[in-house]
Amino acid sequence: MIYQSFVVVFHDVGLDYLTEYQMEDPNAEPVYICDLCQSKMDMRQVINHVIGIRHRHKYLVSCRLW
Secondary structure, eight states: OHHHHHHHHHGGGTGGGEEEEOOSSTTSOOEEEETTTTEEEOHHHHHHHHHSHHHHHHHHHHTTOO
């Protein structure tokens, strides 16, 4: 429920640029790659990355809003 709310609120800041990669080990956490910023992160870092100034600026530039 919290994750769904996050997606609705922050959809306009480029969540579509995030790709989740699952590891072969079922106990390993997935890795997330931001194709816009070329950043690699884990789940705990995703929210901070997406609301960060660098990601938001790159998203606005990519949409030609800045």
